[in-house]
Amino acid sequence: MSDVPANTNKATLISGDNHEFEVDEAVAMDFGTIKTFFDENPDASMEPIPLPNVSSKYLSTIIDYCKFHLALRARDHSSAADDETKAYHEELVKPLDNESMMELALAAHYLDVKDMVDVISQGIADRIKNKSVEYARELFGIENDYTPEEEAELRAQYEWAFEGVDPDED
Template identity: 75%
Template sequence: MSTAPANTNKITLRTADNQEFEVDEAVAMEFGTVKTFFDENPDASDEPIPLPNVSSKCLSTIIEYCKFHLALRARDDSSSVEDEAKVYDEELIKAHDNESLVELILAANYLNIMDMLDMLNEGVAARIKNKSVEYVRKFFGIENDYTPEEEAEIRAQYEWAFEGVDPDED
């Protein structure tokens, strides 16, 4: 496998809050949405690419994630690369509160960055594992549409599902 010189072409991305980010083409091509944009608009190379569903805060995190993982993939020593990636990903999850994790998931999904989306989903799954229904509702901003009677009936019918849940924390 030959090593080509690093691609220095820059692509400008414009977020929903109208912030512009100039990134290396290699980083931008990690976003499936950007690839599709260029496929559909081959003459749009000088225009900022609009990302109407991504905030600047999320895009900044996503760019750093992609840069880090691109650099790791460029290396050959696979065991240390996997360990470094795992540590980086765990720290990224720890550094974000529940609300920003959900926002990152939506952005990674919109940008079609499947590795990041999988990692974020696993992090959220770990956070809600063995938590109460109320905690999960709060986590995702889901309004309880059951009447108290309906909820009591479901809890009685599926009592086993509500046993042994971890205490909720904020």
């Protein structure tokens, strides 16, 4: 989408794997991390900004997300825009495997792109809905610290919570 407001000021972002991205300042300021830095340091120059915790793959996705939303904010707010946003969010999350979704969530969180964190978090929630405890443990890398006896006791005590669980598929 190329409806991003024209802005002559540019910012250079450097991903953790040393790829440079030149973006409009408005896009960079959509990253809460960068906006906060410049709000707190108004005399700071727009030198290249290293983002060591974000790979180029995910930085590119986050930049596209911010461009889309900047362009959308520049237009009228209507139900058509809401539908367009919903479709964009679905297409953002749908092709991601679980690992990519987790990495993108971490990158968006690091950059403080709150709306994107919410979208990805909802995608993760949708993926674990009605899934087993084992599936959620594997997805989040959580080690089971219950003994088999403790787990059996909890499963018996809260049997209702384990009813209607979908098969564990990715």
